[in-house]
Amino acid sequence: MFRSRNEQRVRELGFDPARLPPGQKITEKWPILHAGDVPRIHLESWYFRVWREVANPIELTHAQLQELPAAEAATDIHCVTRWSRFDVRFRGVRWSELASIVEPRSVARFAIAHAEGEYTTNVPLSALDDPRAMVAWEADGEPLTPDHGWPLRLIVPDRYLWKSPKWLRAVELVAFDQPGFWEHGGYHNNADPWSEERYTL
Ligand SMILES: Nc1nc2c(c(=O)[nH]1)N[C@H]1C(S)=C(S)[C@@H](COP(=O)(O)O)O[C@H]1N2
Ligand SMILES: [Mo]
Numbered sequence: 001m002f003r004s005r006n007e008q009r010v011r012e013l014g015f016d017p018a019r020l021p022p023g024q025k026i027t028e029k030w031p032i033l034h035a036g037d038v039p040r041i042h043l044e045s046w047y048f049r050v051w052r053e054v055a056n057p058i059e060l061t062h063a064q065l066q067e068l069p070a071a072e073a074a075t076d077i078h079c080v081t082r083w084s085r086f087d088v089r090f091r092g093v094r095w096s097e098l099a100s101i102v103e104p105r106s107v108a109r110f111a112i113a114h115a116e117g118e119y120t121t122n123v124p125l126s127a128l129d130d131p132r133a134m135v136a137w138e139a140d141g142e143p144l145t146p147d148h149g150w151p152l153r154l155i156v157p158d159r160y161l162w163k164s165p166k167w168l169r170a171v172e173l174v175a176f177d178q179p180g181f182w183e184h185g186g187y188h189n190n191a192d193p194w195s196e197e198r199y200t201l
Helices: 002-012 062-067 095-102
Strands: 048-052 058-060 071-078 083-094 110-115 120-124 134-139 153-155 168-174
Touching: 048 095, 058 062, 058 095, 062 134, 083 095, 083 153, 095 134, 153 168
Parallel strands: 048 168
Antiparallel strands: 048 058, 071 083, 083 134, 110 120, 110 168, 134 153
């Protein structure tokens, strides 16, 4: 019953219900969820780093980042609190572009994303092979709002949205996995919405 009404809503919006992972509901709004406060960011002193197990670590200002070849991709986002939003058009620099610059070492197997403050989250480096994986500064044709992660957000498709940190400051490539903020708090390490990898309790 719940499922069929939900599916009907997805159809009304012109989408294929098969795109909705199990236990998720479609939303047209974009809810805002995070731990703590929205950080106040000063772009003059802001930089973005990719480092550790790479041949060429980089440190880029926001302007330098925007000089790299940009890409746009529509990604479905899935929050562990059970809402999904389809076709969010992110614009930024693909991970593949950054990887071609930094040249990950062969030992690099995980990416630890560091956000402003204490927030970190971890994914296997292979999760960033997807052409939709990027560091983004725009969503749906507008600059990201501070609430949604301006000035930079890591987009990791096909994982629950906590794996796509807002206010991204660095990506650290490492040989061994390091569970992050929510992963330590009982969220699943892998976070695949198609297998409902929500919590580990
Ligand atoms: N830096 C940072 N990024 C974060 C979080 C956070 O607490 N800090 N929360 C995550 C969680 S749990 C969710 S559900 C999504 C929500 O993204 P949204 O507010 O853009 O919908 O952001 C993720 N990214
Ligand atoms: Mo979340």
